[in-house]
Amino acid sequence: MSRNCSIVLHAHVPWVRHPEVSHCLEEDWLHSAVIETHLPLLEMLFRLREEGVPFHLTMNISPTLLAMFRDRLLKRRTLDYLDRTLRLCRDEVERGDITGFKELAEGYEERFYRLRSLYVENWESDLIRAYSDLRDSGHIELTASAATHGLLPLLMRVPETVQAQVRTGIRQYVQSFGRMPRGFWLPECAYAPALSRLLKEEGIDWTIVEEHAMTTAPQASDEFPFRPGVTPDGLYVFGRDQASSSEVWNADSGYPGDGRYRDFLRDVGLEAPIEYLRDYLGETEQRQLTGLKYFRSGRTGDDSEPYDPALAAIALEEHSTHFIGSRGAQLAGLEASGIENPLVVCAFDADLFGHWWYEGTEFLERIFRKGAARSDFSFTTPAGYLSSNSEQEYSTISPVSSSWGEGGYFETWTQEENNWVNGEIQTRCEQLARFVRIFEENRNDYSDKVIEHRQRCIQLMTREIMLAQSSDWGFLMQNEPSMEYAEARTRGHLENFDKIWGCTMDLGKTNVLDEIEEANPIFPDLPWNIFEPYVR
Structure with a gap:
């Protein structure tokens, strides 16, 4: 008997490329994703590997994001964005005696210099190579996804276009990582029964669906979503556990809303005098997020309190301990109820960690470190789980149509x-x-x-x-x-x-x-x- 937890991150930015202008605000979606999520995440994962801390993470990088990672113009603009932020950091350090945030500004400056060095010198601006390195060492599983993040169930009326989305996504994966994927991330976690055969025919072994896709299926039983099921077409289906995901993601009660963490919206780019920001903002002088933020979360109404990294560290210790303890208790309870080799799948948008939740990357590091010290359960990947349980019999299931959009189905895209x-x-x-x-x-x-x-x-x-x-x-x-x-x-x-x-x-x-x-x-x-x- 074994108990397992799987952390799955889905990284995506839509295709945005505007060479006709010197600076496009929407291109910053990519630049901020690289600087606030991917570089800190890679830095953390390589640190764990170098220290010999065992961990397993599942990572999906959408085909559009892979294409933008490779694009020469966008790579140059990402570096320009980082250098522009560093210049603003230096300005913030200089005016720190006036604002009272000099120490925080110096911390940001040091952080961005370090990340720039990693990006340019360690990985030569090639994030695909960095992720491939972690894949090759067995620490992460990388999965494919649909070409442009199309909502596949709504496209199924013309199956040729879904086939094209899937095949193109798999092609981009193979070109990027040099081998066929076993797993396939469904955009918006959106599933329809017709996708099962199509994915299997394209060589895919497994995918992830929402919990209610399994618990409301005709073959629903107590084992779902805590064990994978297999569709009549032979596709393994893992269910995303709502309870564990909500501990992190829930807007009202999730960890990121704690008042000791950094406030996302209290940003220098939204609050400093526009004349001061002119060099940073460029020709449009349109206010935007800079990543430089000095205040704690305002969830408790105390949004004028300065951000204190020491207080945030205390919150991180509490929340990572709670998360690991909750998974241990959850898995023990599932096993006691008769579920053999239970698995809890916790799937998130990758940009929650580092971008929306500044401390999120360190949260992941702490749960991996704490998980490595546990003897009652282990972190694994979906493919790792299937390989370790290859002799197991899996129950047949036909998941119902669903997504992780509001309402659990497709209402978000039919308004x-x-x-x-x-x-x-x-x-x-x-x-x-x-x-x-x-x-x-x-x-x-x-x-x-x-x-x-x-x-x-x-x-x-x-x-x-x-x-x-x-x-x-x-x-x-x-x-x-x-x-x-x-x-x-x-x-x-x-x-x-x-x-x-x-x-x-x-x-x-x-x-x-x-x-x-x-x-x-x-x-x-x-x-x-x-x-x-x-x-x-």
Whole structure:
């Protein structure tokens, strides 16, 4: 008998690249993710490995984020962002005697210098290599995901587009990490029964669904979600434990809301005089988060209290001890109830750790250290669990449609503000599927030039429709600060699709194709036939 816990992090940023401007606020989504989440996380994981602390973590990096990690322009801009932040740190140290936050500013300056050194010197701005190193040493399991974070259940009316999302995501994984993935992260943890066969046919062994996808399934039993089930298609399904995840993630009672932690919104970029920030903000002079924050969380109403790292450390010790103790008690109780080899899966957005919750990376480090000292349970990965329990019999289950969006299903993406997107995408996907089918049926009648031209058009239309399918846009259309950008991006990709469609019969419009291809150079080697007919 064994008891196990699995920590799963999903890292994603939608494709954002704007070479036409010197600074794009939305590109900062990537830069802040690198600097506030990935660099601190990698620093911590390598430290644990170097010290010989045993740990296992499951990590998903979305294909769009992998593409941005590789992009030369974006890597240069990430470094520019870091250098700009360091200049602001130096300014903050100089005015520290006036603000009273000199010591905190000096701490930030030291931290950002250290992270810059890791990024440039240790990993040569190649975060994919850094994660691969940890994978190769057996400390993390890396998983694949859908190409552009499309909400797959809402796309299933045209299965060709889901097949393209999955195949492209797997291709990007193989190109990045050199081997086939065993696991596949479903964007928004969104599942529909039809995905089981499709994932299995593409060589995927396992995925994760929400707890209620298993507990409300026809075959629901007490063992779910604390043991994986297997679908009739042979896909292993792990359930995300709601109780343990809520201890960290819950907006009202989760650990990050403790008043001793750093307040996310009390940021220098939102509060310092605009004239002072002019060099940092650039031409637009639009206020933005800088990562420099001096106040404790205002959850208790005491938001004017200065941030105290020593107090935060006390909170971290309390919360990491509580989390580890809770998992030990939970797993012991599950085993006592008759569940053999119980597993608790705790899955989170990666940017919760370091970005939203500044101290979150240290929380992970503490629970891994405390877990290494325990004898009653171990941290593992889904693939590790399956390998260790290869002789086990797993119960059949057919999880129900679900997601981790508000309400547990797909309501977030079918609201008044964003539901129009689904129809626009479906129409074009049906259009593309018909075009591909007709092209393949008649290609022997075409000249080589026509074949080459139409294959290029199909490739570019596939890319643009996948970019429009990102679940981020529908989500952001309900949030005022990003609503306009999200709608513009969606309409822009749909318009690009239509422009390419208008070129399919005209070999002379290569300039239109060149312009669209250059604007979004993601998945440059996408096979033209990845949108081929899906055989049910």
